[in-house]
Amino acid sequence: GAGVSQSPSNKVTEKGKDVELRCDPISGHTALYWYRQRLGQGLEFLIYFQGNSAPDKSGLPSDRFSAERTGESVSTLTIQRTQQEDSAVYLCASSMGLPGAEAFFGQGTRLTVV
């Protein structure tokens, strides 16, 4: 596709439910990142994929969070048993996987846990 696509754009879920957030990176981009921004806070790193592997998942806040990537393409971020503190904008970015390559961001998924 022309850009990084994320779906859904907005998600309201009840506390305790599971949610899946999807990211379609730019075709050919081997590096993929997930970040989130909670209200009033800065950009928080979650996980980084190089191909289908995740060499750095140090930012995942708890074992309720998991992510996978398949076909060096689509990535899914899953949050189990959502809590109110999970409410945030979740951003996905992809890049060419070369040193210095620019990252391109999706529009984000705004998750609200009620």
Place this chain on the structure above:
Amino acid sequence: ILNVEQSPQSLHVQEGDSTNFTCSFPSSNFYALHWYRWETAKSPEALFVMTLNGDEKKKGRISATLNTKEGYSYLYIKGSQPEDSATYLCASGGAAGNKLTFGGGTRVLVKP
């Protein structure tokens, strides 16, 4: 410096005034420093990518400098306008692999 850090966290600027803010990053294993602008309800967009010590990049009223030896970059906004209001993110990329490490951002609000 172990992580990428930005300061200040937020900044209020009067329209017409110039301002600047800082990004600090680990100087070891450095390859590139990126600046992004993130406007409300939009996705972050790249402003500059710099690799060489002493690099200076300019786009309109916005410019950036890079000091790789001491591990910092400044972003300058000259004659701030309300449309400059955004969060400015910096990110450092290492030579090994391409993981970009972002700072927390500086939120700039330009008051008319």
